[in-house]
Amino acid sequence: MSKMKAGLLFVSLTVMIVSLFGCGSNGGDSAGSSSGGSSGSGKITLNVTSSMTDEARVNIMNETIKIFNKTHPDVTIEYNPSPWSEYTQNLKLSFNSGSGQDIVYVDDTMQQMLQKNNYLMDITEDIKSRGWIDKEVNGAIDFQNARTPGKYYSVPFANAPIVVYYNKDIFSKLNLMPPKTVDEFNTILSKVKEAGYIPLENGGMTNRTKIWAVFHMLYNQVPVDDINKFYFQQGITPKFEQAFTAALNQINEWDKSGYFRKEDASIDDTAVPTYFAKGQSAMVLSGNWVIPTFDDTKMPIGAFAFPQQDVNSKEHRIVNPTDGGWALNANLSGEKKQAALDFIDTFMNPDVVKLWYEGGMTPTIKADMSGVEASDLKRGFDQAIEGTQLGYYLDNAVPGLLDIINKQMQLMYFQKTTPEKAWNEIKQEYNKLTEAAQGQ
Template sequence: MYASKSSSERANKSDFKGDTQMNKWKASLALSAVSILAAGMVGCGSKNTSDASGNASASASGSNKFKLTVTSSMTDESRVEIMNETIKLFNQTHPNVTIEYNPSPWSEYAQNLKLAFTSGAGQDIVYVDDTMQQMLQKNNYLLDITDEVNSRGWADKQVPGAIEFQNARTPGKDYSVPFMTAPVVVYYNKDIFNKLNLTPPKTMDELNSIMAKVKEAGYVPMENGGMSNTPKMWSVFNMIYNQTSKDDVQQFYFQKGITPAFEKAIVSALTQVNDWQNSGYFRKEDASIDGNAVPTYYAKGQSAMVLGGNWDIPTYEGTKVPTGAFAFPAADASSQSHAIVNATDGGWALNADLSDEKKQAALDFIDTFMNPEIVKLWYEGGSTPTVKADMSGANASDLKKEVDQSIQSTEMGFFLDNAVPGLADIINKQLQMMSFHKTTPEQAWEEIKKEYNKLVLVAQGQ
């Protein structure tokens, strides 16, 4: 997720009942997450842990002072500041608990989690996307908090389906609780678009036309960051969603196999990205640019577009380039649905080895993220909360409003690299091979498929 993330994304049950149910979750989430913007939505009251204002009413269990370690990939200054404010509110009712927040960059986060837990030094509270949750849960490192989710009324406090979406691989059991979604949109330079008399595209043909015009005018059509290739990867995922059915996508994502329709869609998407590469639509130096440096290049004012998450809003606002946002376009004007890369960003999970005292305090820490005051802080910081709260008086930036407006009519789609741990690295490698003209889209897919099948067997313990 963050890329979180992607970069800023669920255990293996053979009798997964989520195909029809998941469609309902996705549709519900897509509508509900955006509807938070409307006036009048008020968070539901907690069943047993919150007062009327949403603050946790019980102090931490026991009177002894102790520490809770917390980690995530939220390292940027704005979100660290919001986290500090969240911790301050928590400490109003838990003065005996010290929260030690030590995030690490997305590029290192999964590995750091793995090393910490395998060495017996896993943090008390961790923020996990689907891939990380799979990795930790299958090794029994995470606490089953299903009873607490129910007793504390957390599902009622969130938009319908959010908790189920986050725990989709373990239906009926919850190991983490989300508090925001992670839509990926296309940020664009308004000055370049205005100068070339361009408007945000609604279809792939329109997007391709814009790319060509921008290139002809001497600008960089699309920033990417070829050492990580997340914009290319997300482009592929977006195109897959709009070229095949949800059932085909879900079979791939839930490790049930690969349909011919899915194969056709991914080869088509890889071919489109390859055509963009061959047409010079990415920066010439792209292969040597890390994804973290993309905003710096965008800030020079010579780049027309870049794919990024809503977590990037403060970053692109900070470039001082007049920036707008639009949803990655649908396949064509006749498309019956329009899905984009957008899922629950991640969720708070607990170390399975917590003492009772630490467990109760850690659960109260999660409950703090249900507080409308805290939801507002995260919303104003650029997040799209899954927690229901009245945001009518929130001080959101123009870009934040434009991002949320752009996704209102879209449906949610998984970060497909989270289908199985390790897949993101495989996709990135094949995108790099394509950019160096060492493989074709068809060959790239065959390698991705081969490694995907291997990783699925590992993930399923075979």
């Protein structure tokens, strides 16, 4: 959900960072995107966008550009991020109007949208010639470009794992340990509620925790082949349908049991860290991007992977895809393309990888992080996901599916539908959206 991922809890602010870096260019840029052309004096401007608008990541981006500055003083980077809630729409508007940015950060859904309209550049040969496949952890680039096997349109630099964060004080007071199975997780929810605490933060009617919990339960119960069929628009198997309905029933039981904050419907999802920091709630599902914010609360917070259905399962798959990838506007001139590829290459610089790691990210770039400073929560987070397998944000199966799933979650919350009816609506819309997507 990927994105829902990085950027979901980010502060909504508009930022422009302008920094100079050079690629030894000696000519103007006459072709390509309308964002940031050459000045005609040997300088190039590249417009870069992402959904990374929180202060911590903006600061890291600043530092990244400074490092790039040292070898690229003749190119101006204009970094114009927008909050996640507006990001997809902003990309649509900019590219449809012919003013698409030069370098864009895209998750699977956005990459599908832009690539199918021929807005993104095929950079397969550049990725191979620059040796980026070897610099990335095994499979990261292929995972990011899973829908176009053999062709690459974007390059990731981090993963976006979802874990369960928990209040260590509450767990200690109630003599609780991180659960190994979903049954143990349900027992903890009940005990926390009985003790007068809020078991789970959800984040308002965006239903982040609920949707990610559904995906985790599917990974616990459905064979990977069935997951892949759904994700790659090849249909829904009986096992997948049964597990999705069961997961929705579990969420419905959590709603009925009062496991979420009473005023949940009126909370904005960006306020989740603030509410969690009040010490009233025991747990919340979220990604690695909240680590700096949680560290700032000075609360004793731990992390564990969403538990398995069966502790004896051979695999423990969690929601953990690549966070997104840097992609290029298809209309870049050769000169701007080379500068843009150099910008992407900067994210593979070990010093830059360390910066993003220290900021809470989980790098897809191979680098030794053993001596890098990291908070106890960051170290605990890394331990929590150790040994787990990657899993997609399943709403990225087809553009528009997230809205459908969220709508049905809302109706369930207000007792306007049942889990079975909710699944039927999701299934029908999935089929419609898949048919439309394949017809493009």
